[in-house]
Amino acid sequence: MGIREFPNGSARGKAATLGMRRSPDVSPRRLSDISPQLRQLKYLVVDEAIKEDLKWSRSVEDLTSASVGLTSIEERILRITGYYGYQPWAASYKRDERSRESPAPAEAQMQAGAEGSGRVNRCCWKCSVTQLKKIFWGVAMVLGVCSSWSGSTQLAKLTFKKFDAPFTLTWFATNWNFLFFPLYYLGHVFKSAEKQSPKQRYRECCRFFGDNGLTLKVFFTKAAPFGVLWTLTNYLYLHAIKKINTTDVSVLFCCNKAFVFLLSWIVLRDRFMGVRIVAAIFAIAGIVMMTYADGFHSHSVIGIALVVGSASMSALYKVLFKLLLGSAKFGEAALFLSVLAVFNVLFVTCIPVILYFTKVEYWSSFDIIPWGNLCGFSILLLTFNILLNFGIAITYPTLISLGIVLSVPVNAVVDHYTSEIVFNSVRVIAIIIIGLGFLLLLLPEEWDVWVIKLLTRLKVRKKEEIPEGNGDIASGLPNKSRRTRPSMSSFAH
Numbered sequence: 001m002g003i004r005e006f007p008n009g010s011a012r013g014k015a016a017t018l019g020m021r022r023s024p025d026v027s028p029r030r031l032s033d034i035s036p037q038l039r040q041l042k043y044l045v046v047d048e049a050i051k052e053d054l055k056w057s058r059s060v061e062d063l064t065s066a067s068v069g070l071t072s073i074e075e076r077i078l079r080i081t082g083y084y085g086y087q088p089w090a091a092s093y094k095r096d097e098r099s100r101e102s103p104a105p106a107e108a109q110m111q112a113g114a115e116g117s118g119r120v121n122r123c124c125w126k127c128s129v130t131q132l133k134k135i136f137w138g139v140a141m142v143l144g145v146c147s148s149w150s151g152s153t154q155l156a157k158l159t160f161k162k163f164d165a166p167f168t169l170t171w172f173a174t175n176w177n178f179l180f181f182p183l184y185y186l187g188h189v190f191k192s193a194e195k196q197s198p199k200q201r202y203r204e205c206c207r208f209f210g211d212n213g214l215t216l217k218v219f220f221t222k223a224a225p226f227g228v229l230w231t232l233t234n235y236l237y238l239h240a241i242k243k244i245n246t247t248d249v250s251v252l253f254c255c256n257k258a259f260v261f262l263l264s265w266i267v268l269r270d271r272f273m274g275v276r277i278v279a280a281i282f283a284i285a286g287i288v289m290m291t292y293a294d295g296f297h298s299h300s301v302i303g304i305a306l307v308v309g310s311a312s313m314s315a316l317y318k319v320l321f322k323l324l325l326g327s328a329k330f331g332e333a334a335l336f337l338s339v340l341a342v343f344n345v346l347f348v349t350c351i352p353v354i355l356y357f358t359k360v361e362y363w364s365s366f367d368i369i370p371w372g373n374l375c376g377f378s379i380l381l382l383t384f385n386i387l388l389n390f391g392i393a394i395t396y397p398t399l400i401s402l403g404i405v406l407s408v409p410v411n412a413v414v415d416h417y418t419s420e421i422v423f424n425s426v427r428v429i430a431i432i433i434i435g436l437g438f439l440l441l442l443l444p445e446e447w448d449v450w451v452i453k454l455l456t457r458l459k460v461r462k463k464e465e466i467p468e469g470n471g472d473i474a475s476g477l478p479n480k481s482r483r484t485r486p487s488m489s490s491f492a493h
Contacts (some may be wrong), residue, residue, distance in 0.1 A: 029261050138399035141391045145384060145403025150410040152380035153246045156238055159373040165361035166238040168352040170231060173378040177341035181205075183386070186336035201331065208325070208332035214339070222324060223336070227343035229317040234381075236310035243303030246411045248290055252307040254405060254438045258283035259315035261441060267319055275440050275447070279450050282437030289430035310446045333389050398442050 161170065181202075189195055196204070206213035209222060240249050258280040264270040287308060295298035328336060355361040363369060391400045406433060415421045444450075 041293045107477075111165055134395050138395035139489070141387055141395050141400050142403040142406065144387050145391070145400055146406040146410060148380045148384040148387065148412070149404060150246075150250070150407040152377050152384060153241065153250060153407070153411060154414055155373055155377045155380060157241050157246055159370055160242055162368070162370045163363065164242070164371070165236050165352075165355075165363065166242060167355055168361050169374060170234040171344060171348055171352050172374055173381050174231060174234065174344040175341055176378045177337045177344070177385070178339075179382065180334040180386070181331075181338040184331055184390075188331070191257060202335070205331040205335040208328055208336070208411065219339070219343075223339045224343055224347070226317060226321065226336075227340045227348070229313050229320070230340055231344065231348055232265075233313040233317060234308050236306045236313065238284055240303045240306035240310065243306065244294075244300055245415050245419055246407065247415045247421060247431070248300075248304070248427075249307050250411045251408045251434050252287060252290060252304060253311050253314075254434055255283040255287060255308065256311035256314040257401075259312055261316050263315055263319040264322075268323060271372045271445060273445065275443060279355055279437040281439035282433045282440070286430045286434035286437065289426055289433065292428040293424060293430060330390055330393065337385070337389070350469070400439075405435055408435065 001032045022280060047425050156169065160166070163169070184200055185201055188201060203213065209215075212218070214223075222244075237249065237253065258276075260274075261270075261276045262280055287304065291301060325336075352361065356363075387403075388400060412421075412423070412431075416423070
């Protein structure tokens with residue numbers, strides 16, 4: 001039952017119900033018009049459930065009528081007493097009928113939410129799988145770069161025991177760069193959906209040199225200088241291996257990244273970063289300490305100077321490439337490296353011949369040349385350059401650079417068992433300082449912004465956790481007080 005009546009007021013209760021169910025055609029405008037009905041309200045008792053319905057319906061009506069302008073007290077009383085066709089006790093039934101009549105929007109929202117969550121889950125799954133693949137290939141690249149770089153260094157050291165000709169070895173290994181473009185074209189044939197002929201692919205990659213392609217002028221102005229820098233970088237590196245151990249050579253060559261930053265900052269006007277300046281200082285300090293480790297002997301000083309020169313040529317090569325040619329795609333980079341091999345064959349071949357006849361790099365017979373070592377060194381160096389230039393297609397560049405740093409401990413282990421190297425405290429500190437500087441240079445340009453965001457999130461989480469803990473403690477105290485405090489209603493009765 002919605003409305004209960006007192007025993008002594010049944011007629012009045014019935015009259016009240018009749019008055020409250022009045023037709024909406026009658027629209028009183030004054031409070032005096034409904035004074036009899038208002039006097040009848042005191043004989044009515046409303047159930048708790050209907051009170052809740054009344055509260056809910058009144059709040060909804062107030063909100064809906066606020067925009068129309070029904071804000072006076074008289075109009076609110078008229079709505080409550082049943083005029084304008086308003087029956088508050090029927091609100092629960094109306095809500096039930098609405099929920100039965102229109103279940104479609106809720107179901108549609110649930111379906112839309114399920115579809116949206118499914119899409120998000122699929123996107124997250126794809127992103128996670130892609131990142132896992134990149135990390136997996138990154139680990140493979142790190143191992144490949146580390147093994148190829150340290151292997152080529154150790155094999156070159158072994159070759160010089162039988163064949164003391166570093167420039168000839170440089171010339172022989174550079175000729176293998178001609179395989180870059182053929183290997184790239186094979187990958188293009190197997191991977192690309194739109195296959196092109198070698199001539200079409202060559203013409204498309206030649207646009208990297210300009211609108212006219214690879215002309216004779218472009219060859220001498222844009223390719224020849226980089227051919228010279230390539231040859232000097234490799235020759236100075238190999239010549240340094242003759243003078244000092246491979247551990248010092250590999251760790252000192254890591255300074256080329258610091259030189260790249262300094263040249264980019266001066267020539268290319270790149271962004272100034274304090275952490276990279278610190279890394280450059282670490283590199284210079286490591287070079288000085290490495291020189292001091294052997295007591296400033298002429299033999300070691302010359303070897304260290306050769307490695308630093310090789311790192312400087314490598315840095316100059318990278319900065320000039322970015323300045324003159326910009327960024328290159330994979331096909332364009334492969335063609336450029338093959339062009340360097342052509343330059344090496346045409347213009348550098350005469351230098352090993354001159355060195356042979358002047359007996360600077362002389363061998364008595366071609367039979368004593370260790371062709372296996374020469375070919376093995378060339379293959380390892382070619383593999384290293386392929387991974388270094390094309391590895392960014394399948395993984396992160398930072399992981400590739402880590403392979404160069406990891407070659408230092410590999411060479412140290414090999415030198416420990418194959419040579420008489422002494423790892424004194426100065427040499428170890430120098431290796432650590434240079435390695436730390438190299439790792440600092442791998443930080444992205446916006447690393448400080450990421451660190452600030454991370455610290456801000458951690459502070460916000462701590463601030464959110466502290467009020468929650470205080471809220472739990474505070475909520476526990478009133479509960480205890482309510483349980484222990486006697487009720488005032490018991491004393492009222």
